[in-house]
Amino acid sequence: MADPLSREHALERDAADPLAGFAERFVNTDPERIYLDGNSLGRLPLATRDRLRELVGEWGDRLVSGWPEWIDAPARVGDALAAGVLGARPGEVVVGDSTTVNLFKLCSAALDLSPGAIVTDRDNFPTDRYVLEGLAAQRGRELRLFQPEAPAGPQPSDLEPHLDGAALVLLSHVSYRAGALADVRALTALAREHGALVVWDLSHSAGAVPVELSAAGVELAVGCTYKYLNAGPGAPAFLYVAEELQPRLRSPIWGWFGQRDQFAMERDYDPVDGVGRFLAGTPPVLDLAAVEEGVRLTAEAGVDRLRAKSVALCDLIVELHDAWLAPLGFSLGSPRDGARRGSHVSIRHDEAWPICRALIERAAVVPDFRGPDSIRLGVAPLYTGFADTWDALDRLRRLVEAGEQRMVDATRARVT
Amino acid sequence: MADPLSREHALERDAADPLAGFAERFVNTDPERIYLDGNSLGRLPLATRDRLRELVGEWGDRLVSGWPEWIDAPARVGDALAAGVLGARPGEVVVGDSTTVNLFKLCSAALDLSPGAIVTDRDNFPTDRYVLEGLAAQRGRELRLFQPEAPAGPQPSDLEPHLDGAALVLLSHVSYRAGALADVRALTALAREHGALVVWDLSHSAGAVPVELSAAGVELAVGCTYKYLNAGPGAPAFLYVAEELQPRLRSPIWGWFGQRDQFAMERDYDPVDGVGRFLAGTPPVLDLAAVEEGVRLTAEAGVDRLRAKSVALCDLIVELHDAWLAPLGFSLGSPRDGARRGSHVSIRHDEAWPICRALIERAAVVPDFRGPDSIRLGVAPLYTGFADTWDALDRLRRLVEAGEQRMVDATRARVT
Numbered sequence: 001m002a003d004p005l006s007r008e009h010a011l012e013r014d015a016a017d018p019l020a021g022f023a024e025r026f027v028n029t030d031p032e033r034i035y036l037d038g039n040s041l042g043r044l045p046l047a048t049r050d051r052l053r054e055l056v057g058e059w060g061d062r063l064v065s066g067w068p069e070w071i072d073a074p075a076r077v078g079d080a081l082a083a084g085v086l087g088a089r090p091g092e093v094v095v096g097d098s099t100t101v102n103l104f105k106l107c108s109a110a111l112d113l114s115p116g117a118i119v120t121d122r123d124n125f126p127t128d129r130y131v132l133e134g135l136a137a138q139r140g141r142e143l144r145l146f147q148p149e150a151p152a153g154p155q156p157s158d159l160e161p162h163l164d165g166a167a168l169v170l171l172s173h174v175s176y177r178a179g180a181l182a183d184v185r186a187l188t189a190l191a192r193e194h195g196a197l198v199v200w201d202l203s204h205s206a207g208a209v210p211v212e213l214s215a216a217g218v219e220l221a222v223g224c225t226y227k228y229l230n231a232g233p234g235a236p237a238f239l240y241v242a243e244e245l246q247p248r249l250r251s252p253i254w255g256w257f258g259q260r261d262q263f264a265m266e267r268d269y270d271p272v273d274g275v276g277r278f279l280a281g282t283p284p285v286l287d288l289a290a291v292e293e294g295v296r297l298t299a300e301a302g303v304d305r306l307r308a309k310s311v312a313l314c315d316l317i318v319e320l321h322d323a324w325l326a327p328l329g330f331s332l333g334s335p336r337d338g339a340r341r342g343s344h345v346s347i348r349h350d351e352a353w354p355i356c357r358a359l360i361e362r363a364a365v366v367p368d369f370r371g372p373d374s375i376r377l378g379v380a381p382l383y384t385g386f387a388d389t390w391d392a393l394d395r396l397r398r399l400v401e402a403g404e405q406r407m408v409d410a411t412r413a414r415v416t
Numbered sequence: 417m418a419d420p421l422s423r424e425h426a427l428e429r430d431a432a433d434p435l436a437g438f439a440e441r442f443v444n445t446d447p448e449r450i451y452l453d454g455n456s457l458g459r460l461p462l463a464t465r466d467r468l469r470e471l472v473g474e475w476g477d478r479l480v481s482g483w484p485e486w487i488d489a490p491a492r493v494g495d496a497l498a499a500g501v502l503g504a505r506p507g508e509v510v511v512g513d514s515t516t517v518n519l520f521k522l523c524s525a526a527l528d529l530s531p532g533a534i535v536t537d538r539d540n541f542p543t544d545r546y547v548l549e550g551l552a553a554q555r556g557r558e559l560r561l562f563q564p565e566a567p568a569g570p571q572p573s574d575l576e577p578h579l580d581g582a583a584l585v586l587l588s589h590v591s592y593r594a595g596a597l598a599d600v601r602a603l604t605a606l607a608r609e610h611g612a613l614v615v616w617d618l619s620h621s622a623g624a625v626p627v628e629l630s631a632a633g634v635e636l637a638v639g640c641t642y643k644y645l646n647a648g649p650g651a652p653a654f655l656y657v658a659e660e661l662q663p664r665l666r667s668p669i670w671g672w673f674g675q676r677d678q679f680a681m682e683r684d685y686d687p688v689d690g691v692g693r694f695l696a697g698t699p700p701v702l703d704l705a706a707v708e709e710g711v712r713l714t715a716e717a718g719v720d721r722l723r724a725k726s727v728a729l730c731d732l733i734v735e736l737h738d739a740w741l742a743p744l745g746f747s748l749g750s751p752r753d754g755a756r757r758g759s760h761v762s763i764r765h766d767e768a769w770p771i772c773r774a775l776i777e778r779a780a781v782v783p784d785f786r787g788p789d790s791i792r793l794g795v796a797p798l799y800t801g802f803a804d805t806w807d808a809l810d811r812l813r814r815l816v817e818a819g820e821q822r823m824v825d826a827t828r829a830r831v832t
Contacts (some may be wrong), residue, residue, distance in 0.1 A: 038778065044476035052702075060443030060460035061647055064453045070649055098697025100671035101517055127672035127697065130685040133672030226698070232475055233486055233701035254550030255516035255545035265787060269546040280544065281514025282642070284703055286468075286761045302701065346449030371681060376815035391636050 009395075010316070019309055023383040035395045038380030039204060039344045040368050042230030048293040050228075050293060055289045061201045064283075073288040074257075074279055080292060082316075083389055084299025085229070086202070087212035088114065092240055092275050095225070095291050096283045099237040103131045103223040105278055107240065108252040110197040110220060116167030117304055118141040118194070121154045125176045128201055141167070148246075151334050151346070153180025156190050161389040163194035168173055173211065174204035174342030177336040177370045179314075181209065181342050185216040188306055192217070203227060204240075208310050208343035208381060209297045220246050220402040228380060235287050241275045255280030301382055309381035313339040313389050317345040317377055320393040328368060328400045333374050339415055344378035346370070354410035355400060362404050364393040423810070426732070426802035433723055435717055439799040442646075449780045450808040454796030455620060455760045456784050458646030464709040471705045484699075488696055489704040490673075496708060497654055499713025501645070502618070502637075503628035505689050508656055511641070512699050513709050515619055515653040517669075518638040519547045521694055522655060523584055525667040526613040526636060527551060532583030533558040535612070537570045541592045542701050545616055548586055557583070565664055567750050567762070569596025579610035589627065590620035590758030593786045595730075595750040597625065597758050601632040607632070619643060622654075623714045623727050624759035624797060635661050644759065644796060646710040651703050657691045671696030717798055725797035727754040729805050733761040733793055736809040744816045749790050760794035762786070770826035771816060779819050780812040 013212060014020055015052055024210065025067030026043040076368035078093035086093060097105075099412070111118070117131050122145045136143035144162045148154040153175045163169070169191045174181055191198045200221040203213055207228030213221060220242040225231035241249060250271060256262055257279035260270045271277035298306070315338050321330060324349060349355055356369040367375050379389065399405065418425035429437055442459040451459065474482055480721035502509060507797035513521075520606045527534070534548050538561045545561075564570040569591045579585070590597050600616060607614045616629055616637040623644030629637060637656040640648035657665060664689060672678055673695035676686045687693035714722070725817045731754050737746060741763060749762030765771055772785040783791050795805065815821065 016611075027473075035479060041475075041480045041483070042473065045495065049476065051473055053469065056460065056648075057443075058464055060465065061445040062458045063451060063459065064439055064784065065776070066649065067457070097513070097517065098671075099674075100697030101513065101669060104669045104671075104696075125672075125677075126675065126681045130670040130672060130675060134668065135684045138668060155767075218443075224698075232472075233482065234702070236705075237697070250550075252550065253517060253520045254546040255514075255520075257516075258547060259542065259546060262542075263787075265542045269549045282640075282650045284651070284700060286702060286706075287650075287700055290702075317623030353606075358639070360481070361565045369478065378778060411737040 003317060006219065006385060007390050010390040013386040017309065017386070019305055019381060020298070020348065020385065021076060021225055022301055022372050023385065025297065026383050033366060034388050035366045036377045036384070037368045037380030037393055038377065039227050041233055042227055043277055043383055045230055045297050046231070048136055048230070048232070048290050051293050052286060053291050055091065055162045055286055058312065062264065070285045073095065073285060073292070074283045076296065078238060078275070078294045082231070083293055085206055085211065085303060086113060087210070087214055087239065089214060091299055091350055092243055093238055094275050094279055095238045095288060096236050096279055099222055099224050100127045100131060102237050102239040103128060103199065105200065105221060105251045105253060106199050106241070106271045107131060107135055107170060107404070108134045109249040110168045110199060111139060111141065112250065113197065113248065114195070115169035116196065117121070117144055117164045117166050119146065119159070119162045120142045121145065121158070122147045123150070123175055123177065124170065124172055125201065128170055128172065133181050151178035152340065153178060154182055154187065156183070156186050160186060160190060163191060163196055166194060166196040168197045169196050170201065171198060172204060174200040174209060176204055177333070177374055178346050179342045179344045181340050183405060188217050198322045204342055209302045209305060210307055212238060218242065219308060225291045225294060229291065231287070231291040236284055239275070239278055240250040241278065246274055251278045251280065253280045257281060257283065297382065306381040310343040311377055312339060313379040313384060313386065314341055314343065314345050316386060316389050317393065320348055324393060324397040343381070346374040346376050348373045349375065351405050354405040354408055357408045358366045358399055358412050359396060361408055363399050365392045365395050417586055422734060423803060423806050425433050426806040427530065433725065433801070435721055435797060436801065437457065437767045438713070439725055439801065440718055442799050447783060450804050451782045452793045452795065452808055453782045453798070455643050455667045455794030457642055457649055458644060458710070458796060459799055460648070461709055462648055463713065464646070464648070464706050465468060467705050467709050468702060477523070479757060486701045487796065489701060489708070489774070490699045491692060493704050493708045494654060494691070495710065496715065499710055501622055501627065501719060502656065503630055504656055505630060505659060508659055509653045510652055510691050511704060512652050514777040515638055516521065517641050518614065518653050518655040519544060519617065521667045521669060522615050522636045522638060522657070523551055523586060525665040526615060527555060527557065527668065529613065529664065530611065531649045532562055532581045532612065533565050534584045534800055535560045535562065535575070535578045537561065537574070537580045538563045538567070538588045538618050539569070539591055539593065540588055541617065541619070544586055545590065548576045552596070554752035567594035568756065569594060569687070570598055570603065573579045576606060579607060579612055582610060582612040585612050585614045587614060588617040588620060590622055591791055592760050593749070595758045595760045597756050600634060604633050620758055622721055626719050626723055627724060631657060634658065641707045641710060645714060647707040649707055652700055655691070655694055657694065657752060662690055667696065669696045673697060673699065683727065714797065722797040726759040726795055728793040729797065729800060729802065730754060730757055730759065732802060732807065734807050736806070737763055740809060740813040744813065758791050759797070762790040762792050763829055764789045765822050766793065770821040770824055773824040773826050774815055774821040775812060777824055779812050779815050781808045
């Protein structure tokens with residue numbers, strides 16, 4: 001058997017990978033480039049490219065007569081996501097609006113049920129914190145920000161001291177910087193014992209980490225589709241409300257797509273039963289088709305197989321980090337234990353930003369940067385291979401050994 | 417000269433139409449079909465089909481490195497819309513989210529400034545009314561619904577009695593059923609005299625009727641891009657805030673795309689100056705490209721020329737209605753005076769719904785139906801011709817003369 005850290009071994013693992021064939025189902029215009037930023041923006045599936053072309057044609061051809069089919073897309077794609085990716089039941093998920101808008105809807109609806117405080121962690125994604133800051137200001141609620149220990153992410157023991165009198169807790173399943181995986185079941189149960197509702201943000205887990213919403217007792221969740229679900233830049237987000245909670249909740253945004261007998265038009269607002277009451281305006285038909293294709297591909301591969309491969313790839317990054325990068329001044333910014341990590345590994349370095357630039361410009365490796373000092377290496381198990389990962393780390397160590405991070409212009413603005 | 421109501425005369429007018437060439441810049445897979453529903457969903461421009469294909473390719477090729485260009489699209493497309501279509505200044509318009517979500521944002525922000533009542537008209541579009549019902553319930557505000565006289569739409573004299581103690585008025589520039597055109601300048605000035613802010617919904621006017629937001633003293637507006645702006649099913653909406661008002665207003669949805677120095681990520685929420693503070697989540701990149709192409713086409717044709725043609729086409733519908741349809745039991749559901757009408761004409765008939773079905777199924781004419789008894793005939797001056805219009809009305813009269821509306825299944829559900 002080859003040395004476990006050799007390229008030869010990585011090639012053997014690719015040869016044995018049951019998901020290896022999926023990489024060919026994505027557009028790849030530059031085989032030399034190693035893309036480790038699928039946790040920011042996923043690749044374009046061939047099926048999506050074809051479907052979008054078809055759907056644009058359908059708009060041109062069918063015009064308004066296409067609506068009877070298009071109109072069901074938020075619920076249809078939501079059901080596919082529920083069954084294939086989220087471990088939820090039919091009628092519990094819809095797709096539409098952005099993650100931010102959906103966070104606002106669910107957090108606002110949860111606050112309607114109880115007068116207490118709002119809780120989240122300081123390391124939560126910025127837009128999650130901003131939405132809560134806004135709601136706290138508008139409703140005169142206390143906003144409690146607790147500091148989880150890095151890189152482990154929020155633990156029950158971190159959360160518990162902040163739950164007295166709390167109405168709402170907002171947590172991310174996988175933390176965007178460290179990639180820490182939260183214990184959804186334990187944290188949800190703890191919050192419920194204290195009478196608080198939890199909204200889970202699944203943006204950095206959906207499609208790469210199993211999410212068993214029903215089994216874990218989750219009541220509310222949102223998430224992004226343009227990362228591991230590969231639905232394209234700015235694709236619409238999803239929103240989940242457990243069936244039991246649906247009758248008690250109302251969206252703050254009362255819109256015609258949440259209205260019973262929508263095209264009667266003459267009546268006062270009377271929301272539909274079910275999660276559809278959280279829809280607002282006209283659904284983005286092209287985008288929903290892209291989400292549908294991305295979900296189909298993920299479900300076909302199977303979240304459990306994707307998770308096994310993702311853990312193996314991230315473990316390889318950790319092992320190569322220890323062997324090659326730690327001596328160059330890097331440290332691990334993610335949990336070492338694969339069971340407590342999502343699908344990306346953060347490595348930290350004082351020159352993280354120029355190293356990121358140099359990787360992109362001089363080594364054809366695409367990671368991303370998160371301030372102040374983290375380089376995120378995201379693996380998308382649908383299309384990232386073991387040799388890709390080995391090569392990326394190899395290029396990274398050579399680049400830093402040669403000091404190439406000092407040969408790039410690191411003053412340019414950071415975007416995404 | 418030919419008889420003014422003859423097909424020959426319609427053909428002469430097409431030959432003299434300076435905008436006639438624009439019809440060829442749209443996909444038209446069925447030249448026999450006459451599409452009079454561009455006020456619901458506009459046609460697909462060839463440029464948009466090509467641009468979407470290109471942009472999907474750009475996603476596949478550039479991946480996350482596309483963001484530095486994509487990220488400016490909400491403001492860039494907003495500025496194009498401001499200059500070419502809305503008569504607004506740079507930095508006053510952004511594109512993103514649905515009309516419903518944007519209505520919610522602006523109405524909510526306006527209510528933050530003043531504790532008074534909310535006013536709209538009973539004939540306003542359903543989602544506009546629902547958003548206000550929701551805000552009134554959430555904030556304990558009085559919702560005043562006044563009844564304008566049909567088909568004239570809201571007049572200053574209708575509005576004035578409801579303005580004492582009002583904080584917010586929401587009105588549509590063109591009413592969705594009757595097509596009545598409101599006097600934006602007079603109604604805005606009247607509301608301001610009473611201390612109320614007006615939010616204008618431009619969904620049924622933008623792209624077909626001149627909208628001079630700055631000149632008319634408008635402070636707040638939203639509108640749809642998938643009607644006369646031809647941006648595709650469910651394309652994102654726009655939002656306008658007059659420069660003077662921007663520093664005083666905050667979106668209720670605090671999101672990372674409205675945050676100053678967005679990618680610093682560590683700070684508390686601090687909204688950017690300008691209309692960008694009303695952005696929330698990640699912008700839909702493909703959709704924004706479609707809006708950009710639609711706006712470009714409209715601006716190239718020129719709103720004034722589009723308006724002149726639209727009025728002429730609608731006048732022809734009224735004349736043919738009087739000559740051919742009134743004797744068959746139709747009545748006019750829109751203002752007779754072109755200066756007080758948008759870009760569609762509603763005609764009323766007791767059998768409106770089966771007549772609509774029969775027109776679509778048996779006569780290849782596509783109007784739409786609005787309950788209880790209105791058939792909307794929308795003209796999109798970019799691609800609707802005079803002979804098209806003549807032929808549509810001719811097919812309609814023949815169909816009703818033959819009683820074909822009794823030969824269709826009119827039980828199927830109405831969608832859109």
